[in-house]
Amino acid sequence: EKGIVYDEVNKVFRISYPFLEDPKDGLSDNRKQAQSMAEALERRLTRSGKKEKFNQEFAKFIERGVLRVISKKEQQEWLGAVHYTSLQVVYSDSVSTPERIVTNTSLKDPVTKKSMNEILAKGPNMLSDSWSVSVRFRNYLLALASDVSKAYHRLLTGLLELHTRRVLHRENEGEPWVTYGFTCVSFG
16 A cells, blocks of 8 residues: 555554655665765764764664664565665754764665665655744644654554665674664654
8 A cells, every 4th residue: 555554453654655666676785885884984983982872872763663673584585675775863952862863865876876865756845834833823822732752753664665774783893784674754
């Protein structure tokens, strides 16, 4: 199924990415490229003394089920498209999330020269204009505010998205790289 579907049994939303073309045609298995980028990130984090904090944030993704290990057996048995994305760290003044791990879905594939972003349909800008919200807010007697914690991570994806958004990670330099896949929508 395409789009967003509510799974009543498990009480979750399931979503499939809106691919404009078959990922097998638009993306390649770029593990070598992803590993080089993971090694570069690892060096930067180690030099800046932020590797341990990155590992802690990565572990939170695993604990929340955002990422899961893709076993060697599962990797070998998967017949669909395979693509890796690199990870980046975004720093902000946010109290709750001063360091956020995001995926680099604009990374160009070394074979097809396309990025994940280029083969996905783009949706509308869902961010509201702050001025408009403030003006409308003042027109009502009562107001309600809420925040859905980790909202994107509440939208579960399928196997195709898992295998076309693989990432590599290891706790310490010198250890073997472990392949993970995103089980839900992530920040790109």
